[in-house]
Amino acid sequence: MDTRRRNNVVVTGRADGPTVVLAHGFGCDQNMWRLVVPALADRYRVVLFDYVGSGQADPAAWSEARYSRLEGYAQDVAEICAELELRGAAFVGHSVSAMIGVLAARSVPDRIGSLVMVAPSPRYIDDDGYRGGFTAEDIDELLASLESNYLGWSGAMAPVIMGNPERPELGEELTTSFCATDPDMARVFARTTFLSDTRDELKDVTVPTLVLECRQDAIAPREVGAYVHAAVPGSRLVTLDATGHCPQLSAPEVTGSEIRAFLDGLHPADPAAPAAPLPGDSR
Amino acid sequence: MMSRTSSEPEPFEAGDGAVTDAAFSALLEDSAEDLYERAPCGYVSTLMDGTLAKANATLLDWLGLRREDVVGRMRFSDLLTVGGRIYYETHFEPLLRMKSEISGIALELKGAGGVRMPVLVSAVVKHGSEGEPLLIRATLADARDRRAYEEELLRARRSAEAARREAEADRARLQDALAALQQSLLPATLPAVPGLESASYYHTASPDRLGGDFYDLFPIDGEQWGFFLGDVCGKGPQAAAVTSLTRYTLRAAALHDPDPVAALSTLNTVLHERYTGSDPRYCTAVFGTLRPDPETGQVAVRVASGGHPPALVLRADRSTEYLETPGGLLIGILPNPPLASAATILAPGDTLLLHTDGLTEARTALGGRGSERYGDDALREFVRAAPDTSPASLVDALTGLLESFGEGLDDDTALLALGAPATEKPV
Incomplete structure (x- = not known):
């Protein structure tokens, strides 16, 4: 199986720059990152992909057994890293992908050298002394609503995406594929995501880690950001002035510049290299 | 409506001019404000961060909520069930950010006393003179009948799938039996x-x-x-x-x-x-x-x-x-x-x-x-x-x-x- 085609891998940015992998979470696909890529592309080689079961990844490669565990998604990441022969790459994971990145960094430590966790949550359901933001009943209701909303989930996304004269740069292919998920695969991804508990993994993170949380996030509340920051040794926490669960869309400039500043800190400019624009000027 | 007004002649007995005049006066009396508040669909306007800035009476009635508890205090996603909220955060908002408008999204509202209300949501982003996004306007159409119909379809689909699986199992059993018989x-x-x-x-x-x-x-x-x-x-x-x-x-x-x-x-x-x-x-x-x-x-x-x-x-x-x-x-x-x-x-x-x-x-x-x-x-x-x-x-x-x-x-x-x-x- 050709991993590049399977995961719709797109490599952009500066070909000889350090590599940063941008991973989407549950819901949409690599296009979630389109507003952040410009902040990185002048200095970094940017790798985008879709998990199997999302976006333009090959649906034939999907199996319920593999993608019912976060490790299955982490295997996608590990295989993409191997295919591209990455070493010490930065992995930026949004939402559930932040934890997938933690799992991948443990399984292929040579390939992933740093982590950026955007709106992460290692457990969505409240537990003794832990506030994930959801009760077990909430998540049951979500999963049940995925069942009862079957037609909504399968049918709603395709017809809603109409031509957008205000954003002509969005190609037809993008507008028809964005968020158009196979409902069966989406249901499995939702179940895997929202029933996951990967809190124990955080203490074993050994790479430099940046945690980005939003000021107001209905899915990953502030307590969770603080929890992740406290649990990952040596991590840095930045609270973005952003609302919602997708700061790369609602506040792309600040999200991009925080990621850029973190990466630049790991890769100080080579004095011999041509001067790179400052983070704030990169867009 | 017009025929109830006894001082006016029955429309069918009157000339065309009388009907047109009556219709016009009824329309003129129908204020835009009333049209907004009592429209047969819910209206909301939110800031870009989702904070509810405006909601019409139809929607508030559906949900049994008071305007003062909603406007400026709740976010749009607070009106949704948990499933709807996650859907909103992971699908609805990203799409709206990208397209500036979406339509026909199936969501479920949650109102006072746990009342549930399936709706179809369409939304557009209103931009300012510089093209900056200012607010989101959304209409919410009652989808109770449609949801009931979808549930019927879903039930039918599930039973058809179950029947198909059973038929496949039967067929596999039959082929095994035939193969054993053929070998004998x-x-x-x-x-x-x-x-x-x-x-x-x-x-x-x-x-x-x-x-x-x-x-x-x-x-x-x-x-x-x-x-x-x-x-x-x-x-x-x-x-x-x-x-x-x-x-x-x-x-x-x-x-x-x-x-x-x-x-x-x-x-x-x-x-x-x-x-x-x-x-x-x-x-x-x-x-x-x-x-x-x-x-x-x-x-x-x-x-x-x-x-x-x-x-x-x-x-x-x-x-x-x-x-x-x-x-x-x-x-x-x-x-x-x-x-x-x-x-x-x-x-x-x-x-x-x-x-x-x-x-x-x-x-x-x-x-x-x-x-x-x-x-x-x-x-x-x-x-x-x-x-x-x-x-x-x-x-x-x-x-x-x-x-x-x-x-x-x-x-x-x-x-x-x-x-x-x-x-x-x-x-």
């Missing part, structure tokens, strides 16, 4: 017979349909072996039942009296007695005995046939002859049919070939003249040109021939080849 009609392998070489092949036209062809090779006593090959009329379970009866009748009959004519006569009696009246069942068959002679390496063959294509003898020198049994009739039709027998000696390197008519009846396209049956003459030519005359080699070559027919081979086909081993390589 044929020997798993041919027994090793001292002083004799043998080979067989069975082509099944369809895995769903039990075939009606059969063959066997079995010991009668220390010196003689019995064999048969035949074709039961029809297909499917009824044909398989006849095949089964035929196979075990012939084996038992041969032990009682190995004379080929006697064995086929017994079979005829059994079939004729078993299948009388409206459901006649019959078969064609060649039955024979073999007596290998260890001294000479020869095999003495006696056969009888009831309505079956004659056995073909391929000699070591590649001459061919049919072991004719003229006059033999179908088995099972008449009470006492004439049955003819024949005998020959297979010298070392000679092979006796029995086949069912699937082989010679196969359709083959010849020289652009369209579809023709393969035929006896072509078979004879083919056999004569086989790489060597041993049973294994002959059956191998014929298997390749059958495969080359492709779609043209639409019937089951059985092959049984019996030969006296060559003492030395044929020149």
Whole structure:
């Protein structure tokens, strides 16, 4: 199986720059990152992909057994890293992908050298002394609503995406594929995501880690950001002035510049290299 | 509405002008404010961060919420069930950010006292003069009926899926049963017979349909072996039942009296007695005995046939002859049919070939003249040109021939080849 085609891998940015992998979470696909890529592309080689079961990844490669565990998604990441022969790459994971990145960094430590966790949550359901933001009943209701909303989930996304004269740069292919998920695969991804508990993994993170949380996030509340920051040794926490669960869309400039500043800190400019624009000027 | 106003004439009695005037005055009295508040759909406006800035009375009534508890205090996603909230965060908002407008999203609202309300949401982003996004306007249409209908569809789809899975399981079970039954009609392998070489092949036209062809090779006593090959009329379970009866009748009959004519006569009696009246069942068959002679390496063959294509003898020198049994009739039709027998000696390197008519009846396209049956003459030519005359080699070559027919081979086909081993390589 050709991993590049399977995961719709797109490599952009500066070909000889350090590599940063941008991973989407549950819901949409690599296009979630389109507003952040410009902040990185002048200095970094940017790798985008879709998990199997999302976006333009090959649906034939999907199996319920593999993608019912976060490790299955982490295997996608590990295989993409191997295919591209990455070493010490930065992995930026949004939402559930932040934890997938933690799992991948443990399984292929040579390939992933740093982590950026955007709106992460290692457990969505409240537990003794832990506030994930959801009760077990909430998540049951979500999963049940995925069942009862079957037609909504399968049918709603395709017809809603109409031509957008205000954003002509969005190609037809993008507008028809964005968020158009196979409902069966989406249901499995939702179940895997929202029933996951990967809190124990955080203490074993050994790479430099940046945690980005939003000021107001209905899915990953502030307590969770603080929890992740406290649990990952040596991590840095930045609270973005952003609302919602997708700061790369609602506040792309600040999200991009925080990621850029973190990466630049790991890769100080080579004095011999041509001067790179400052983070704030990169867009 | 207008006809209730008693001071005005009935619309149908009035001139067109009166109707138009009344309609206009009603429209003029309908304020935009009232249209917004009491529209037959919910309206909300939110800031870009989702904070509710405005909501109409229709929506507040649906949810049993007070305006002062909502506006400026709640976010749009607070009005949603948890499932809807996650959907909003992971799908709705990203799409809206990208497209600036979306429509027809199915969400469920959650109101006071746990009231649930399925809605279809359409939203647009209002931009300022600089193109900056200012706020989101959304309409929420009552989707209770539609949701009920969808649930019906979903239920129907689920039961159809369950029925399909059950049907597939049934089909798999049936195919297993058919395969087991089919195997019981044929020997798993041919027994090793001292002083004799043998080979067989069975082509099944369809895995769903039990075939009606059969063959066997079995010991009668220390010196003689019995064999048969035949074709039961029809297909499917009824044909398989006849095949089964035929196979075990012939084996038992041969032990009682190995004379080929006697064995086929017994079979005829059994079939004729078993299948009388409206459901006649019959078969064609060649039955024979073999007596290998260890001294000479020869095999003495006696056969009888009831309505079956004659056995073909391929000699070591590649001459061919049919072991004719003229006059033999179908088995099972008449009470006492004439049955003819024949005998020959297979010298070392000679092979006796029995086949069912699937082989010679196969359709083959010849020289652009369209579809023709393969035929006896072509078979004879083919056999004569086989790489060597041993049973294994002959059956191998014929298997390749059958495969080359492709779609043209639409019937089951059985092959049984019996030969006296060559003492030395044929020149």
